Amino acid sequence: MLDRSPQYRGYTAYGYLEPVVDYQPFDLAPQVGRVPEYDLGLTAEQAGRVDRLLADNIVISLHEHAVVLPDDADQIKRYNRTGRQRTGYEGLAHSGLTAVIDNFMAGASCVTSQHGWKWDDMIYALGFRLADLAKQDHVLHAFGIEDLHRAKAEGRVALIAGFECSSMIENELDRIDMLYGFGIRQLGIAYSQSNMLGGGLAEPGDGGLTTFGRRAVERMNKLGMLIDISHSGDRTSLETIEHSTVPVMITHAGARSVWPTARMKPDEVIMACAERGGLIGLEAAPHTTISERHPEHSIESVMDHFRYCVDLVGIDHVSFGPDTMFGDHLAVHKAYAGNYAQKLDSGPQHPRVEYVAGLENPAENFGNIAGWMVREGYSDADIAKVLGGNALRVLAQVWQ
Known part of the structure; x- marks a missing residue:
C-alpha cells in the first residue's frame, strides 16, 4: 500500500503514557492490511491517476470512527468502558485523507445504556482523545477551514471532532456552546431515537423538530456548527433543513429508493438538503447501503447509491461518509445489538458479509472511491468535487 503521508513518525495512541501503569492496554486490530486489498482492476496508468488525485486535492470524509478496536471482539465492551478510545494514527497516515469528521461518541460508557448518551460520558470520550491528540504532531485538531488548508500544505490529517447526535445536551441550550468551546464542530440532531430536539429515524412516528430543537438549530447556526441529519426522522430532517440559515448535511446515509429501509433517506429529504446547498455523504457500515443490483454489500453496492444520488441532485451535492x-x-453491532432502536441490517433479505469489501476502514476508503471513479470514466474535476471539494464549499458556508 502506498505510504500517503510520509511525515507520520509512528506515534501510537497514548504513547506519552506507560501501559498497565497509566492505562489498561488491549491487543488492537491491525490498522492496515487486516483484510485483503480490494482489486478494482486498475491499470498502472489508472492507479497513478488515483495517487495524483489524492495528492493534488483536499480529501474529506464526512463521517468515520477513526479509532482502533480490540482484536478480540469479546473485549469491545470492556475497552469502551475505559473511555480511552485509540485514534488510528497509522491508518489515517495511509488514508490519503486531508480531513475527517470523526464521531467521538463511541468512547467511555456512552453505548452501555439503552437510555441514551449522557453528558459525563461524552466529556470522558472527548477529553481522553483530545489529550492524546495534543501529544502528537501528525493529526491536527481542526477548528475551521484554515486548518484544512494547513493540513494539506503540511502533509498532515485534520481531525474534525463531531457527535452524531445531541441527546447529551438534554434541554441545556448552552451545552452547545460548551461543546463548541471544547472543539466540536459537527452535531447530529438525533440518533435513531427521539430526543429533546426532534425525532429519530427508528421511531414509529416523527413529531418533527421541537421548539427546543429550533432554538438548538439557531444556536448551532450562530456558533458555526455543522448540523447533521443522518439519523433523524424524515419530518425532523425536512424541518431542520428548512429552519437552518446555512446548509446542513446528511453525512452518512444512502437513498431509500435504492434500498428501502428507514436508515436510508427518501428522495424528498435528499432533494431538500441539496436545494438548500447541502450534501449527502454515502455510507458503508455493513448491511446498510445495499442495492438490488448488488445485494452482497460491497463498494459496488454503495456506488449504486452514489449513481442514484448524482442523477437525483447533481454531483455538486454528493460526497462520502463511509462510517467505518x-x-x-x-x-x-453484535456487542451492542440490544442498544440499537432499529436493526442496522433491516430491510429486504440479502447475503451476509463479514465486512464491506472495498470500503472496510478509513485507510482504504477514499483510495478505492477515487479508483472506482477513475475506472468508471469520471473526470478529474468531478472526482475532486466528490473527494472533498463539495464538502469544503459547504463547510466554508457553515464555519463562519
Missing part, C-alpha cells in the same frame, strides 16, 4: 473504523465493525 479500524477493526471488526460487525463485532460492534
Whole structure:
C-alpha cells in the first residue's frame, strides 16, 4: 500500500503514557492490511491517476470512527468502558485523507445504556482523545477551514471532532456552546431515537423538530456548527433543513429508493438538503447501503447509491461518509445489538458479509472511491468535487 503521508513518525495512541501503569492496554486490530486489498482492476496508468488525485486535492470524509478496536471482539465492551478510545494514527497516515469528521461518541460508557448518551460520558470520550491528540504532531485538531488548508500544505490529517447526535445536551441550550468551546464542530440532531430536539429515524412516528430543537438549530447556526441529519426522522430532517440559515448535511446515509429501509433517506429529504446547498455523504457500515443490483454489500453496492444520488441532485451535492473504523465493525453491532432502536441490517433479505469489501476502514476508503471513479470514466474535476471539494464549499458556508 502506498505510504500517503510520509511525515507520520509512528506515534501510537497514548504513547506519552506507560501501559498497565497509566492505562489498561488491549491487543488492537491491525490498522492496515487486516483484510485483503480490494482489486478494482486498475491499470498502472489508472492507479497513478488515483495517487495524483489524492495528492493534488483536499480529501474529506464526512463521517468515520477513526479509532482502533480490540482484536478480540469479546473485549469491545470492556475497552469502551475505559473511555480511552485509540485514534488510528497509522491508518489515517495511509488514508490519503486531508480531513475527517470523526464521531467521538463511541468512547467511555456512552453505548452501555439503552437510555441514551449522557453528558459525563461524552466529556470522558472527548477529553481522553483530545489529550492524546495534543501529544502528537501528525493529526491536527481542526477548528475551521484554515486548518484544512494547513493540513494539506503540511502533509498532515485534520481531525474534525463531531457527535452524531445531541441527546447529551438534554434541554441545556448552552451545552452547545460548551461543546463548541471544547472543539466540536459537527452535531447530529438525533440518533435513531427521539430526543429533546426532534425525532429519530427508528421511531414509529416523527413529531418533527421541537421548539427546543429550533432554538438548538439557531444556536448551532450562530456558533458555526455543522448540523447533521443522518439519523433523524424524515419530518425532523425536512424541518431542520428548512429552519437552518446555512446548509446542513446528511453525512452518512444512502437513498431509500435504492434500498428501502428507514436508515436510508427518501428522495424528498435528499432533494431538500441539496436545494438548500447541502450534501449527502454515502455510507458503508455493513448491511446498510445495499442495492438490488448488488445485494452482497460491497463498494459496488454503495456506488449504486452514489449513481442514484448524482442523477437525483447533481454531483455538486454528493460526497462520502463511509462510517467505518479500524477493526471488526460487525463485532460492534453484535456487542451492542440490544442498544440499537432499529436493526442496522433491516430491510429486504440479502447475503451476509463479514465486512464491506472495498470500503472496510478509513485507510482504504477514499483510495478505492477515487479508483472506482477513475475506472468508471469520471473526470478529474468531478472526482475532486466528490473527494472533498463539495464538502469544503459547504463547510466554508457553515464555519463562519
